[in-house]
Amino acid sequence: QVQLVESGGGLVQAGGSLRVSCTTSGFIFSIKAMSWYRQAPGKQRELVAAITSGGSTNYADTVKGRFTISRDNAKNTVYLQMNSLKPEDTAVYYCNTLLSRGAYWGQGTQVTVSS
Numbered sequence: 001q002v003q004l005v006e007s008g009g010g011l012v013q014a015g016g017s018l019r020v021s022c023t024t025s026g027f028i029f030s031i032k033a034m035s036w037y038r039q040a041p042g043k044q045r046e047l048v049a050a051i052t053s054g055g056s057t058n059y060a061d062t063v064k065g066r067f068t069i070s071r072d073n074a075k076n077t078v079y080l081q082m083n084s085l086k087p088e089d090t091a092v093y094y095c096n097t098l099l100s101r102g103a104y105w106g107q108g109t110q111v112t113v114s115s
Contacts, residue, residue, distance in 0.1 A: 002026035002104045004095050009109030017083045020109055022095030029076040032099065036069060036080045038091035038111075045094070049080060063089075085113045 008020040022034070035050040049059045049069035057069050068081040078095055092108040 002099065002101070004097065004104055004106035006093065006095055006106040006109040009093060009111045011112045011114065012085055014085060014087055014113055014115050016085050016113070017081070018085065018111060019079055019081045020093050020111065021077055021079050022106055023075070023077045024095075024097070025076060027097070027099055029071075030073040032097050034069075034071060034078040035096045036078070037094045037096055038089075039094070039108075040088075040091040043091075048093070051078065082111070085111075087113045087115045089113050 003025045004022055006020060006022050010018060012018050031053050033050060033052045036048045037045050038048050039045040047060060048063055049057065049067055051057045051069045051071055059067060066084045071078045090111060090113050092110050094108045095106045097104050
């Protein structure tokens with residue numbers, strides 16, 4: 001079955017860096033676009049970054065220039081490198097993909113940025 005498993009979250013000070021990963025299985029990863037979303041307490045889930053199968057990327061304005069999404073098709077894994085982290089980046093980060101069967105989400109990984 002389709003699985004998306006995030007890892008790499010944690011606690012970091014403002015200005016620091018963190019990389020979260022999403023390892024997938026159950027579908028042909030290399031041909032699918034992947035996205036990272038986040039949800040802060042009391043807020044709606046929002047798109048952070050996305051990457052197409054060909055490697056084209058787009059970012060939310062709030063993270064542009066600080067975050068980088070990338071993928072390793074050999075490892076069926078998508079990454080989100082987060083630099084210059086701010087307290088407002090604190091959220092649960094989820095990876096996502098859209099298949100013909102529907103949208104799939106991981107369980108999320110908590111990222112907490114202290115001031």
